[in-house]
Structure formats: C-alpha cells, structure tokens
Amino acid sequence: MQILQGKKIVLGITGGIAAYKTPELVRRLKDNGADVRVVMTTAAKAFITPLTLQAVSANAVSDSLLDSQAELAMGHIELAKWADFILIAPATADAIARITCGMANDLLTTLCLATSAPIAIAPAMNQQMWHAEITQENIAKLILRKIAVFGPGSGAQACGDVGLGRMLDVDPLVSHVCQFFQPASKTAQLDLSGQRWVITAGPTREAIDPVRYISNHSSGKMGYAIAQAAQLAGAEVQIISGPVSIGVPDGCKKIAVESALQMHQQALELANKADVFVACAAVADYRVSDVATQKIKKSADEMQLNLVKNPDIVADVAALPAKPFTVGFAAETQDVAHYALDKLKRKNLDMIAANNVALLGQGFNSDDNALTVFSSKNKTELPLASKKILAEQLVQLISQHYIEKK
Template identity: 55%
Template sequence: MQRLYRKRIVLGVGGGIAAYKSAELIRRLRDQGAEVRVVMTQGGREFITPLTLQALSGHPVHLDLLDPAAEAAMGHIELARWADLVLIAPATADLLARLAQGIANDLLTTLVLATDAMVALAPAMNQGMWRDPATQANLDLLAQRGMRVFGPASGAQACGDVGLGRMLEPDNLALLAADCFQRQALDGRHVLITAGPTQENIDPVRYITNHSSGKMGFALAEAAAEAGAKVTLVSGPVHLPTPDRVNRIDVVSARDMLAACEAAMPCDLLIAAAAVADYRPEVVAPHKMKKDPTTGEGLLLQLVRNPDILATLAGRPDRPFSVGFAAETENLLDYASRKLRDKNLDLIVANDVANPTIGFNSEENAITIIDREQRQTSFAQTSKGKIARQLVAFIADRLNQA
C-alpha cells in the first residue's frame, strides 16, 4: 500500500446512497499517504455534506464548475493537472451514462474529460439498473477507453433488493487504487539519477550556483522507485524530502557529484537531471574575501572547466542507457540535439527554462524527448510528478527494447 504515498487522488462523489462510504474511503486513502481532493456532484451533496468530506480530506470540497477561488475561475483544469488518479465512488448509472457520452455539464464530468490521469469507477446502483443493457453498454465503452472498473459487489441493497450493484467497501477500493500504481516497468533495474544544482565555492562564505530546485530529479526518483527500480539519487544542495525507497547521496560540487556517481556504478539507467555548474573558481580563498579599496569596484575570478559528468558516465565501457536534460532559454531543440550527439546519449529531455511556468523552481513542466534518430516526443504541461511518471514509462519502454 506504500504505492499511494504522496499520490494525488481526486475522489468524485456521485449522487447515490453509497456516498456515505466515501467518508471512510477518504480515511483509508489518507492512511496510506495519499493526498485527497473531493469533487461532489449536486446529487452527492444530497446524501453527505461537503463539510464532512472537507474535514476528512483536509481540503475544501470542490462543487462548482466555474470556481471564483480557482486559477482563472477554472478549477476543473487545475484539478485535471493535479490528479494522479480520479476515482469516482459512487459512480451512479447517470454518471456512467454522461461519461460514456462525453457530456460535461458539471465539475466532475468536465474534470474527467480534461484530465490525462488514470480514471477509475466504483459503480453503485440498484441491481436492475446495473443489469440494464444501457448501463452495460456504457460501462463497456468506458472500459475500452481505458477507465478501470472496481466492482460492483453483490448483496443486500438499500431499496431491499439483493444482487449486483453494491459499491465495494472502502478497504477494497483503497487496495485497488494502489494497484493503479503497480511497480513493474523497471523491476530489477538499478537507476542512477542526478538532481538539483551544484555549488562551487569562491571562499568559505560565497559560491557559484544556479536556480535549480531539484524537484524534477526528485520526482523522477520517486517515479522510478514506483516502477520497481533500485534507485540511487545523487543530489546537490536542495531542501526536499527523500522519496520513499530511494537511496539518497548528498553532494555539493560538480566533482563531488561525479565521484558519487562513479562510486554508484554500474547501473542500468542513468538519468542526469542535475543542473551542474560548467565552471568553478580556479582558486578557492581560504578565508572570506574582503573588499580591497586599491582595486576599485571590480573583482576578477579566474574560472576553470568542471568535469562533464554526463559525458564521462556515458563514455564508460560499461555505460548505462543514458538520458540527459537540456534546460535552455533559446534554440531549445537545436541545442538539445547537439548535446545528444556530443555526449553520446540515448535520449535527451529538452525543457524551456525561460518559461517561468515550467522553468526552475516551478511546480509544473513540459518537455520534448529526442532520441538518436532525432525523433521527437512531447509531453504537455502538467505537474512535475505526472511528467516524471510519463517520462519514466517512456524511458523504461526504450530501455527494455535495447
């Protein structure tokens, strides 16, 4: 169940009597470390109050399609990007019909159309409604589109009937939600990931660095661990928690990072997401440098080249499948393609750090992957966690074909 740790789950609550189980489901998901946001239909509010689910989830419940408190008053887009999984429980016959037809007449149905996250349905309805050919046809269509169906169970129903149509119990739904994040694509692989900036000392007080937050590299480490890999994360100075099941090695300078990476070899896959300083001061002053009135206003630092970590590791006789990052402010794809060739890489991930919404320190990213044949694959802007899972799945597919 640790697969739900730090996962972002949107719980959609439809208008059925089984909505009372949604309260317990929120507790079960949060017990396993998931972050839960709740979206309720108008019918769902008739069976359980938003205040109850707000108290249990720790977040305001989302009710309206156009939300004045949301970014650009479009909460469905924010939630669509935020979610790792959209779980609709209960999913009523009406909800299934609207989803099958692509109708977007409330927040929940609009969110499902807008998201690229996994969508899971927990049907709950009268046994006759469940058996109706229209319901079965709608469910078949939704399953063909990739939505997962959890249940239903059989038993006594609120109306007095007995049969299929009961929503699964919260414990079962939490287990099935965890199964949506099965670890398998990188089973048995050792993945080495670099993240964050490096710092190159000028003196004991000052240093040269960059704006990298490490968020992308840490998200990749978490995604690789979810995919079954043994993950070694070599990180420059950042303030981020270590992802679950990841071996983290903290370093400071580029030379420290190279030494740590070489000590972690061999590995099957290298993902170099760190923003490594190209240069360092030739001489590090032993004490804090003071202003010298005789030298005027300027200070001259002599810089020398740092070792090229990515090229060094990708050039080893036991080289791993090597993936680099190109963070550029102009001519993005041209520079990325050149770096791919020059450093002997299998893939390079290009992202435009001049865009403040996807640059350093941002919560989201948008990337283009380039392979040795110069084929390009792009992932649209979304959270770094989601981009990381998409990227790890793409890399794992290429690695397993190699």
C-alpha cells in the same frame, strides 16, 4: 481536472513544531481541488493558531470533543462521516501511541475510531523518539491496520539532532495524498524490478570562499519526481543530490553532494553498477580555480574570479566501457531542439529531455514542466503538466527505449 477535485479531507494537527508547515499544506491541498477541514489537538494550538487555519481553509476549525454547540448535531460523528480521507500531520509520538491503543480522549482520536475513511499519518518527532522500540512497534501495528505512513524524512531537527523523524515537506505530502486518489498510473503498470537507476538532481554549489558560492535556481523537483516514479515502478533508485529543501522519496537512497566534482565522483562510481543513469541535475559548468581559505573582504569596486571548466558528468558516464542507458537533460532558454540534439550526439547519449526554462510557469522552481524528448530516431513531446505526472511519462518512455536497446 484537479486531482483532488471534490475530495473532502480532514487534516488533523497534533502538537509538534512541524505544525508551522500546515497552513501551506492546507493551501496546497486546496489548490489541488480539495475541501479541507482542520481538527487540532490542544497541544497543536501552542504552535499554530486556529484562526490561521480557518483563514487558509475557509472552514471553521474544530478543536474540542466537548464543544456543546458542535455536539448538538453530534459534530464528531458528522466530521467522521464527511471525510473522504484523514491526514494527521504532524503526527507526534504521543498521538501515534494513542491512535494505536484505540484511545478516544480528544476529538482527533475519536474521529479515527468513528470514521470509515482511510487514514494516513505523517510522523514528526526527535530522531531518538522515532527509533524507540515502542514507536516502531506502534508504527508496525498501524500499518497492519491499513493506516498509511507518509515519511518521516531525514535531516536537521529543531532540537539540533540530525536523523530520521522530520515531518515530510509539503510537496511530498500533497503528492502522497494525490497518489491515493489517482487511478493506477502508467508507472504502476511498469515492472522495473531488478533495475538499478541512478539519478542526479538539484544544483551544485561552487565555493568562492568559506561564505560564498556560485550556484543556480534548480530546486531538484524534477529529478526527485523521476526518482519517485522509478521507485514506484520497482526500480532500486539512488539519487545523487545537490543541496535541495525537499524530502527524499520513500524507498530511494540519497547521496548528498555540494560541488560538481563531488557529483562527478559519485556518478562515475555508481554508474558502473547502474542499468539506467538520468542526469537531471543542473551542474555548474565552471568552478573557481583558487577557492579563498578566508572570507574575501570587500575592497575594490571590481573583482575578478578565475574560473575553470568542470568535468562533464553525463558525457563521462556515457563514455564508460559498460555504460548504463544514459539520459541527459538540456535546460535551455533558446533554440532548445538545436542544442538538445547537439548534446545527444556529441555526448553519446541514449536520450535527452529538453525544456525551455525561460517560459513562465515551467522549469526551475516550478511545480510544472514540459519536455521534448529526443533519441537518435524519435522525438516525443510531453506537454505542460505537473512534474509528478511528467516524471511518470518520462520513466515510461525511458523504459520503452531501454528495453528496445537491450
């Protein structure tokens, strides 16, 4: 069954550039079974049109507290009673301030006062506005009032600044909403407090020249899902991540890298202090031996690149004198079990999770996956499921084997 089946969600959109993400957010909430009704502020309509949101939600969009037709039936009260959950995304600094003060000067803020449904906000603003003392005071007050705060994320912003303040991407926002409606998961019953987990995720990029590089299709979704599941269970989590477009899970620390050599260096440094090391990244096996300092111009019909082997990150971690519990990944297109078991033994791993990336609908860039997990004594099948659910199952399995070994 879809996680949000039958759930009624009001999506409040305020006037920030991140509003461009909301049509996809509506679509993904609906994919999970939700019925979504959109409420927009006047400023939000400068960034995205009500017609767009009406088309993707299949519901009329509400944008005025003084709509005479809607208010014949007390529309704002009807919406407030209808909602099972209110998500405000993006939530600008202005909207956060008005909600904190209890204002009701437009439809969205009025709904926040008139509803008994839980409310969550996804902050979106310039990094300096996010760090402003008054914004942090407002956020603290909302948290005390049991209003959930999803994000913000960190990264490049529309204004050119870099830092905290970006609205979380669609995937983590949907995940947060789904978690709210899910019964306590297996990871919530785990207690990984005091454990330090290091997880590699995403692809690596091996430069050819200043413009081009060799890479692969890894999205980082599986590694980030594992990181989130371990963090929710109480672990201290560090993610060594290649270039990805998804937000960092709340409570996790990200170490951004580009190449396999950079990831190798960070992995060996952090693994020395880790209890569990999960090598989920899709690391390039080879790199260009001589990277051009200038862009290579197109000339001959053929060109040859001399490649040299990259170090084997997970094998080197497993070879440390005081190695952590080491889990590898094997993304294969054929003979999955054969290659996985060979890697498990040859690289001295404690566990390996294998998947067939040639199968449609799972693996790279997909939201779903299926794994076969091997240890020296056991084989466990984790059937096709969302990467979030699969990550919870895998963290549970790793924890069991880690405790047994310890």
